[in-house]
Amino acid sequence: MEQAKIKELKNIAAHIKLGALEAVHSAMSGHPGGSLSIADILAYLYFAEMNVDPQNPDWEDRDRFVLSKGHTAPGLYAVLAEKGYFPKEDLKTFRQIDSYLQGHPDMKSVPGVDMTTGSLGLGISAACGMALAAKIKNKDYRVYAILGDGELAEGQVWESAMFAAHYKLDNLCAFIDFNGLQIDGKITEVMNSTPIDEKYKAFNWNVIVIDGHDLNQIETAVNNAKVTKGKPTMIVCKTVKGNGVSFMENQVHWHGTAPNKEQYEQAVAEITASIGG
Amino acid sequence: MADKIATREAYGNALAEFGDIYDIVVLDADLAEATKTLIFKKKFPHRFFDCGIAEGNMVTVAAGLAASGLIPFASSFAMFAAGRAFEQIRNAIGYPHLNVKIGATHAGISVGEDGATHQCNEDLATMRVIPGMTIINPADAVEARAAVEAAIKYKGPVYLRFGRLAVPVLFDKETYKMELGKGIVMADGKDAAIFATGIMVNIALEARELLKNDGIDAAVINIHTIKPIDKNLIVRYAKSTGAIVTAEEHNIVNGFGSAVCEVVAENCPVPVMRVGINDSFGRSGKVPPLLEMYGLTPTNITANVKKAINLKR
Numbered sequence: 001m002e003q004a005k006i007k008e009l010k011n012i013a014a015h016i017k018l019g020a021l022e023a024v025h026s027a028m029s030g031h032p033g034g035s036l037s038i039a040d041i042l043a044y045l046y047f048a049e050m051n052v053d054p055q056n057p058d059w060e061d062r063d064r065f066v067l068s069k070g071h072t073a074p075g076l077y078a079v080l081a082e083k084g085y086f087p088k089e090d091l092k093t094f095r096q097i098d099s100y101l102q103g104h105p106d107m108k109s110v111p112g113v114d115m116t117t118g119s120l121g122l123g124i125s126a127a128c129g130m131a132l133a134a135k136i137k138n139k140d141y142r143v144y145a146i147l148g149d150g151e152l153a154e155g156q157v158w159e160s161a162m163f164a165a166h167y168k169l170d171n172l173c174a175f176i177d178f179n180g181l182q183i184d185g186k187i188t189e190v191m192n193s194t195p196i197d198e199k200y201k202a203f204n205w206n207v208i209v210i211d212g213h214d215l216n217q218i219e220t221a222v223n224n225a226k227v228t229k230g231k232p233t234m235i236v237c238k239t240v241k242g243n244g245v246s247f248m249e250n251q252v253h254w255h256g257t258a259p260n261k262e263q264y265e266q267a268v269a270e271i272t273a274s275i276g277g
Numbered sequence: 278m279a280d281k282i283a284t285r286e287a288y289g290n291a292l293a294e295f296g297d298i299y300d301i302v303v304l305d306a307d308l309a310e311a312t313k314t315l316i317f318k319k320k321f322p323h324r325f326f327d328c329g330i331a332e333g334n335m336v337t338v339a340a341g342l343a344a345s346g347l348i349p350f351a352s353s354f355a356m357f358a359a360g361r362a363f364e365q366i367r368n369a370i371g372y373p374h375l376n377v378k379i380g381a382t383h384a385g386i387s388v389g390e391d392g393a394t395h396q397c398n399e400d401l402a403t404m405r406v407i408p409g410m411t412i413i414n415p416a417d418a419v420e421a422r423a424a425v426e427a428a429i430k431y432k433g434p435v436y437l438r439f440g441r442l443a444v445p446v447l448f449d450k451e452t453y454k455m456e457l458g459k460g461i462v463m464a465d466g467k468d469a470a471i472f473a474t475g476i477m478v479n480i481a482l483e484a485r486e487l488l489k490n491d492g493i494d495a496a497v498i499n500i501h502t503i504k505p506i507d508k509n510l511i512v513r514y515a516k517s518t519g520a521i522v523t524a525e526e527h528n529i530v531n532g533f534g535s536a537v538c539e540v541v542a543e544n545c546p547v548p549v550m551r552v553g554i555n556d557s558f559g560r561s562g563k564v565p566p567l568l569e570m571y572g573l574t575p576t577n578i579t580a581n582v583k584k585a586i587n588l589k590r
Contacts, residue, residue: 060346107344107373115344116373119364125334126369129341129349132326136302136347156365159334167326 005048006215007276012082013043014275017244018268019078023094023101025264030095030103033254035075037179037212037239038146042079044218045144054084057111063141064130066115068123069148069177070104071256077101077110085112121154123147124174128164131172131232142226145174150182152193158203164232165204172232173225177212179241181252200234212237244271281443284475285382287418288439289313291425292350292380293320299429303380304339304351306332311441312352312382332362336379340369343376348429354388355381355438359400370434371407378428379404379436384414385526386559386567387442387476396559402531404436405504411457412503414438414533416478419448420501423455431457440526442564444476460507466496469582470514470521474500474533477524477552477573484578495522495582503533508540515545520585522550524578529553548588550581 016039024030046052050063067076074094081088093099100109104118114130117123127145134141151157164172176196184190193199200207206228210217218235225233241255242248245267248259259267292303293316302324309315309327318325328335332353339349351358358381359366370377381400388396404412411433415421421439428435447463463478464485473481478499488495496514500507515521521541523534534551541549554571568574 064345115341116369119368121333122337122340122365122369125337125365126341126344128334129338129343130345131341132338133342133345133347136324136342137345156331156333156337159329159331160338163328163331163334163338166329 001216001219009043009047009215011275012047013039014244014271015082016042016075016078017271019081019088019091020074021259021264021267023074023077023091024258026092027095028258030074030258031071031256032074032259033181033241033248034069034072034148034177034179036243036245036248037241038072038075038177039243040213040215041146041175041218041237042075044215044222046079046083048219049222050144051141054112057085061139061141064114064127064143066123066127066130066143066145067105067117068127068145069120069151070117070123073103073105076105076113080110080112083112120148120151121156124157125160127172127174128160128169131164131169132167134171143172147174147176149176149178149180149187149193149196150190152176152196153191161200161203161205168230169232170229173222173235174232175235175237177239178236179239181241181250181255183255185252197236204231206231206233207236208233209236210238212239213243244274246270280446282418282446283441283443284415284418284421284439285313285441287421288380288382288425288437289316291422292317295426295429296321296324299348301348301350301429302326302342304328304335304349306330306335306353306357308353312380314352314380332357333365336362336365336377337369339377340375348376348378350378350380352380352382354395355384355397355400356395359403359436360397363403367407371410374409374433376432377434380439381437382439383441384438385440385475386554386571386573387440387526387564389441389564389567390561392561393558398528398554398559400438401503401525401527401533405531405536409433410504411435412438413501414475414503415501416475416499417444417447419446419450419453420455422450423453424501427455427457438475440476442476445479447479455501458502458505458507460510461499461501463497463499466494467518468494468520469586470496470498470518471524471578471582472498472500472511472521472537473524474503475526477526480573480575481524481578483575484582487575487579488582493582493586500533503536506536506540508544511537511540512544515541515547519547519589520582521547522552522578522581522585525553526573527553528556530556548585550585552578552581
């Protein structure tokens with residue numbers, strides 16, 4: 001990827017982070033850590049990869065995106081606002097009683113949300129259904145999904161892993177936000193889902209392990225998924241929870257805590273400083 | 278008595294029949310031979326997908342298919358659809374109001390020998406509490422076929438409840454018309470009204486004949502759509518007869534009888550007696566003695582009709 005493109009996508013990722021933090025801070029509720037860790041992946045998908053039209057969010061032939069780790073809705077809403085699905089100012093209304101921006105993604109109320117998620121383990125199954133639908137209808141759209149590493153403890157994730165491989169859903173490309181932290185602590189201490197890559201290999205997926213903040217690696221992995229036939233692809237992304245905000249990085253506390261005014265201002269200052277340079 | 282056909286058989290046949298006309302796809306969880314979706318699979322192998330023994334994934338895959346414009350039927354036993362996959366149905370189908378049809382067979386105690394783990398007497402309860410869910414519990418093969426077509430034509434989530442047991446055919450295929458949410462008066466009556474659903478409709482008709490011997494004229498009303506329930510018809514008969522009995526092959530807690538009670542209590546309070554599984558689990562056995570043991574019989578209905586009449590003011 002050209003340096004200018006990388007810089008452009010990194011700037012978009014920074015704006016996604018700012019949008020997500022604004023939403024969580026305005027609501028004084030929500031999940032900042034895992035929204036920041038997937039900002040680079042979201043920036044790549046929505047601004048360099050997916051064939052979507054914000055003016056026509058239900059376009060039948062669009063690529064689909066399912067946020068299986070639905071609690072990081074602030075990240076998803078921020079990229080959708082950045083892409084033009086709805087006004088950025090609306091991010092301030094996140095989780096408010098008169099807002100359409102529900103606490104977890106709601107496909108009925110939010111333009112651009114392809115699947116209602118929030119109950120962990122369900123999104124990836126629905127993504128399988130969308131990928132299967134493309135096969136049935138001979139459509140060439142692709143389906144993307146992001147799972148959390150803590151989410152892997154849900155048994156249904158492995159039901160869907162079997163299903164996607166069995167039906168050779170090579171139009172499905174999933175990511176795991178492998179930041180190593182879940183609500184109760186480190187995933188290796190709460191419920192160890194590692195080795196993630198070997199599990200998915202054993203389930204007959206095409207598996208790629210990358211640095212989830214390296215846009216070149218994201219691009220290479222997504223392109224690899226597109227040329228891989230007969231298997232779904234799992235891109236295991238090593239990420240930093242709270243990425244881009246010094247006091248949030250790798251801190252489990254920031255899984256589901258909103259920053260107060262000082263913390264928010266510091267976070268905005270740090271991310272803003274990273275833009276453009 | 279006319280031919281006996283299980284509603285699950287009618288379900289499988291209807292899927293195969295309507296597969297020619299409508300854009301349906303069928304999912305099953307390793308029970309195609311039992312749920313009778315195998316009939317569809319044989320005719321449309323490329324629109325049938327076995328999901329293996331993984332019901333939670335199956336119904337959520339169905340949600341993804343529906344979100345992509347298809348009309349999926351997800352099939353399993355009622356126990357594993359409305360039971361195991363309840364939360365998936367609630368969050369991935371009910372909440373986004375997706376166009377998924379749950380084809381649940383082997384509902385109720387008439388599963389027989391398999392016993393309590395497979396006899397689902399709770400599915401009306403779990404499905405009824407999901408906002409926007411339509412529930413159809415057909416009484417015979419003709420109604421089951423019509424239920425499948427009605428579910429296809431209706432855009433939104435539908436739970437279809439079918440049985441394993443071969444039951445008498447009550448309706449004429451040529452003349453039967455299903456209207457979702459509208460009950461069918463099988464026989465009019467002035468002393469009491471028996472509201473029945475599923476296989477209990479025929480048993481209620483037998484009870485009506487027995488009651489004639491005691492000079493009691495009971496109406497029998499078939500409620501195939503448990504939700505949305507036919508309030509007007511229930512209120513009308515509550516007013517005209519003043520005594521109601523409900524009959525269902527389901528726990529009387531949170532089931533069909535409860536739904537009727539809600540309507541009656543809020544609109545026209547009259548005595549209601551509920552016939553059904555009396556808040557207990559089933560057990561293994563042949564079906565006729567099981568129905569006897571659990572009171573799903575004409576005589577138990579007649580006894581309850583008399584109780585309801587005695588409770589009239």
